[in-house]
C-alpha cells in the first residue's frame with residue numbers, strides 16, 4: 107500500500123485560498139466540475155432558509171465576485187430584494203473539498219452588466235427566460251421546451267455575489283483542514299479553524 111503525500115496546500119493557508127479560487131474558476135468552464143452547479147441560498151419573506159442549485163457563470167477573484175443568472179420573476183429574486191445575504195456552497199467529493207462562500211447579492215436587471223451577460227448567453231440558455239408563465243406558479247400541464255427569443259431579456263437578471271467570506275474544508279485521513287478567509291473593508295484575514 108502506498109501512502110499519498112498530502113497536497114501542497116495541506117498546511118498552507120495562502121495555497122488553500124489560491125486553490126479555492128481556482129476551483130470556483132474551473133467551475134465556470136468545466137460542466138463536470140463539482141463547483142459548476144453550487145447550492146445558492148436566500149431567506150424568504152417568513153425568515154425560512156431556501157436553497158437551490160444554480161449554474162456558476164463567472165468568477166472574478168480581484169473583484170471578489172461570483173456571477174449567476176436567473177429569471178427576475180423567481181422567488182429568490184424577491185427574497186434577495188428584501189435580504190441580500192447569501193451563502194454559496196459546493197463540495198467536490200473526488201477532491202474532498204467543500205467551499206462555503208458568504209456574501210451579499212447585487213441584482214442587475216437593466217444595466218451594462220445584465221446586457222453583457224445576456225448578449226453572451228447561448229440561445230439555449232436564453233430560451234428559459236421566454237416562458238410566459240411565472241416560474242414556480244401552478245400550471246395545467248408541464249409544457250414544451252421554450253424557444254429562444256429576445257423577449258426573454260426583460261425577465262433576465264444577473265445575481266452578482268459580492269464575497270466577504272470563504273470557508274475551506276479539506277478532508278484527509280491524516281487530519282482534516284478547515285480555514286476561514288474573511289474580508290473586512292477589503293482587508294483579508296486568514297485563519298485555520300478547528301475542523
Ligand SMILES: Cc1cc2nc3c(=O)[nH]c(=O)nc-3n(C[C@H](O)[C@H](O)[C@H](O)COP(=O)(O)O)c2cc1C
Nearest residue numbers: 143156158159160161175176177180181182183242
Ligand atoms: C443543475 C441545475 C442548474 C440550475 N441552474 C439555474 C440557474 O443558473 N439559475 C436559476 O435561476 N435557476 C437554476 N436552476 C433552477 C433552480 O435550482 C430553481 O429550481 C429555480 O431557479 C427556482 O428557484 P426559486 O423558486 O428558489 O427562485 C437550476 C437547477 C438545476 C437542477
